[in-house]
Amino acid sequence: MAEFHIKRITLPSGKVVELVYLQTGWSETATVETADEAGTTAEPRLHVRRIELCPQCGSDRVHPLDWREVEDMRWELDVRCPDCRWAGGDVYEQPEVERYDDVLLAAAGDMTEELDRITRENMAEHLERFRAALDADAITPFDF
């Protein structure tokens, strides 16, 4: 199912750039449209690459190893795919990097949620075992 995501970035020049991208599959691409303060939209200007997509296996978990600003608003990234161990890198425009940063932040949030869920599950399991042991009189004061 196609899901559109829109992100607005205000560049130092004051120009507002609107990123529109699809969150369906790795072959989907994104376009950037520029808009002035009045909100009128110009033709798509920049092809935004989805840096998190692996060109080798199609995984969407490509993560950065290193990055440096090569010139104003352009970044060189070394990236790696954890699924097939592909590694590469390229120079990316600021909107591409900002979008990638959002993707990484969202993924970090998902991982934190998953960790919380697993922690709660483990605690529930420990509690259940403890309760069963108490019921069976298998725990004595000497256990503490």
Ligand SMILES: [Zn+2]
């Ligand atoms: Zn890969």
